[in-house]
Amino acid sequence: MFIRIRRFLPETKVEGPGNRACIWVQGCSIQCPDCAVPESWPTSGGEKVKVEELVQKILNIPNIEGITFSGGEPFDQAESLASLGHIVQEEGLSVVTFTGYTLENIQNSADPGWQDLLSVTDLLIDGPYISGGPDPTNLWVGSCNQRYHFLTSRYLHLKYGISDVSNRIEVRIQEDGSILVNGMTNFSKLEDIFKGIV
Numbered sequence: 001m002f003i004r005i006r007r008f009l010p011e012t013k014v015e016g017p018g019n020r021a022c023i024w025v026q027g028c029s030i031q032c033p034d035c036a037v038p039e040s041w042p043t044s045g046g047e048k049v050k051v052e053e054l055v056q057k058i059l060n061i062p063n064i065e066g067i068t069f070s071g072g073e074p075f076d077q078a079e080s081l082a083s084l085g086h087i088v089q090e091e092g093l094s095v096v097t098f099t100g101y102t103l104e105n106i107q108n109s110a111d112p113g114w115q116d117l118l119s120v121t122d123l124l125i126d127g128p129y130i131s132g133g134p135d136p137t138n139l140w141v142g143s144c145n146q147r148y149h150f151l152t153s154r155y156l157h158l159k160y161g162i163s164d165v166s167n168r169i170e171v172r173i174q175e176d177g178s179i180l181v182n183g184m185t186n187f188s189k190l191e192d193i194f195k196g197i198v
């Protein structure tokens with residue numbers, strides 16, 4: 001079983017609760033207008049990685065509390081992600097899944113892979129990207145229509161306070177001097193940040 005991935009980050013603090021590994025999958029059949037990452041749409045891009053290989057990589061990372069599936073569209077590879085999710089969850093890690101579908105779309109689907117990925121997800125963040133720029137007031141999300149669904153008790157304690165926590169980004173300066181930005185923001189805000197530090 002394989003997962004086609006666009007990016008893997010062993011640790012991030014801006015893609016769900018706590019310190020998490022994150023897999024951005026390659027391939028998205030939803031294709032929201034104004035998607036910020038249209039390069040994630042083709043199913044031919046990215047890298048095909050064995051589920052077992054990813055499991056080993058994830059379980060060897062110290063001090064993470066879970067894994068986040070982001071996109072591309074995770075439900076386009078639901079069966080493989082669910083398989084990975086079950087294994088890491090048995091080891092105590094949590095699963096956060098972002099999707100451009102809505103919870104209702106998924107619940108009404110007859111696809112067993114979709115139901116399996118839903119069943120292994122502790123926190124689902126759903127809905128397509130609707131242009132207007134990232135919503136800076138909503139933690140982790142790209143647009144204000146997107147919703148948090150606490151599907152297990154794992155993060156239920158966050159349910160009523162989540163709107164009080166503002167969104168944030170991570171800026172990583174690589175050894176070669178290149179800069180990686182992770183999380184949700186808009187370009188004008190980024191310019192402001194870099195003006196302050198350069």
Ligand code: SF4
Nearest residue numbers: 028031032035100129
């Ligand atoms: S679901 Fe996500 S990756 Fe797919 S088009 Fe919409 S915003 Fe882009």
